[in-house]
Amino acid sequence: MERSNGSPGEPPKERSGADRPPTIRGVAERAGVSKSLVSLVLQGSPRVSDAKRQAVLEAIDELGYRPNAAARSLVARRTHTIGVLLNDMRNPWFVDVLDGLNSLLHAHGLRMLMADGRLDRRTGQEFARAFQELRVDGLVVVGTLPDTTGLAEVAERLPTVIAGNHEPRLPRADIVANDDERGARLATEHLIGLGHRKIAHLAGQGLVGDLRRRGFEATMRDHGLAANAVVESGDGTEEGGYRAAVRLLSPARGGRRPTAVFAFNDLSGIGVLSAAGELGLDVPADLSLVGYDNTYLSRIRHLWLNSVNNASHEVGRRAARCLLDRMAHPDAPAAHQLVTPELEIRGSTAPPWDGVGAAP
């Protein structure tokens, strides 16, 4: 039988029960060197003899030693961690942004700590607190925030980049987004070019929603079609798109119905698709439709939606670039970058039927 606990009088070298994970001291002892030398080996210092380096590496392996990131970042005052704040994991476009972000950050030895602002019903203030306590080296805000009050304060202390949104404009936070107004122009020009005259826009919320609506209205005006522009407001969901489209397309509505719809995003565009189907309208024969974001939804064959590509991946890459720059020069003035969107043509638009609505 073995003694499960040290006999009295014996110095309590090892505590019974919870055996802690090995530390740098344990490794040093096993390798017969000082903890400083182990630290040097861990950092790949060139001024360590091969013999000792070998001994240390073996000890690390035998003990299964893993450096403690907390202790390390405590003294180094860097965590190599970037906080990423998402507003809604259910909206698929952010995945591409993350992908773009990750490629660069990972190459620079940074890891991403993600939080969904909607998932944990935290206000801007609270997520800020959590990220500050963790001492993340930087912050990326992806998309629209429900509450931006806390952000200004955080941006003062932490390198911050806003990706996929144009606000809030802060003195020390960079902004990387796609040119929403221009994207809306692309979509609208495309529909006008096909011969459509009476065109509806299904608007979204926030500044991004405003910009896309503005682009639509400006383009209609430029073509002398201001009187034919219809705007219906939605909420960016499929359900909202469906309801708005029912209002737009019902025969009960006075005057001609629009022959084309430009939707705020793919999700609400799909709502339009559903409403059109129920009203017996074929897309694209009876109704042309353009969405926004070019998500994988638009690429589903059964939906096959024309959509404005907001270059999420590129936005993510550039946001990472910005963040790295800002981490190097925290006091640089805030930059504001726009990525040029492109229209992705698939199967949801066509010239208006029989020229109906084509006459000025």
Added chain:
Amino acid sequence: MERSNGSPGEPPKERSGADRPPTIRGVAERAGVSKSLVSLVLQGSPRVSDAKRQAVLEAIDELGYRPNAAARSLVARRTHTIGVLLNDMRNPWFVDVLDGLNSLLHAHGLRMLMADGRLDRRTGQEFARAFQELRVDGLVVVGTLPDTTGLAEVAERLPTVIAGNHEPRLPRADIVANDDERGARLATEHLIGLGHRKIAHLAGQGLVGDLRRRGFEATMRDHGLAANAVVESGDGTEEGGYRAAVRLLSPARGGRRPTAVFAFNDLSGIGVLSAAGELGLDVPADLSLVGYDNTYLSRIRHLWLNSVNNASHEVGRRAARCLLDRMAHPDAPAAHQLVTPELEIRGSTAPPWDGVGAAP
């Protein structure tokens, strides 16, 4: 002009440039108390006089002090952080799992650190290293892992729960998943109940794919329809589902075509939808279709897919429960929980047309 650096001889009280964030000592000094007392206030100890508590809170506010999580977890040997490993953020069902996980973990003061195994092309070994260095208090693996070799070792040291998958079975890792075989039976019974006889299954990969296929085959066998069961393999993507469906449904194929398809998941089910449309088959009039996972895709009106609800949210909740239990009792034997799935009826199934294929 101000001196940018301390004059020689002057004790370097404050470093020029980077003014560090305030520490507990700074707060103590400002409030005129010891750092120990500040610590007590931070922990909400009842044995602090109201006067001093007030002074400390004011100092904290004035300085904008935030406790350093690294320092705190170093001595407490707890990080209050749970590592969450996702395999693919593009697959929408995990969002619900996360939601369920979060509700319980957040209530217990734990935060989630997410990593996408596919996003950073890390092998099982490497993510394990990162999480171990961070000393996360626990680990949740959501879905299928590309490489599980590292997991066994991690599970020995870290409370670990596997959610949404049935493998690998490890002595100290709990498993919470939906009963895939049973879900497949539900879907198949539903189709048989409608009168379908020749039914195809579009299979998926991994153990989950196997279980769903097995459930399908067993049910067909139980109804004496083994000879009418067709299995085509796919890869869980829309593209894969499309191609498999083209193979399944093309008139060129000898014998009668199946009148119903049970797809491994919603995404590949949508591929089937697309293929059916191109081949001129109406769903559900000419072809019945059932998917799996009950993702928001299946709820899109224009798709409106019958789907097996895998209770992701409940899986997430139970996984959190398991993890909390295991953190309390690390040496408890591994538990293996199955959540019962339910079939969600929408618009993608109907009795076979004119009884074709209904005769035994």
Added chain:
DNA sequence: CGCAGCACTTGGACCGTTCCAACTCTTGCG
């Protein structure tokens, strides 16, 4: 009056690293 007991407060050790100044050998050169 002396002192036990309570309420509150404090200094200092410790957590597991990194970093720096200082130390010990070798080696080579004048």
Added chain:
DNA sequence: CGCAAGAGTTGGAACGGTCCAAGTGCTGCG
């Protein structure tokens, strides 16, 4: 031979918290 230079190695002081044993007053009781 003496010593400077360099390579390799080391102890100890941070880093910013928590926790514990010990301290300080003050009150009330014998």
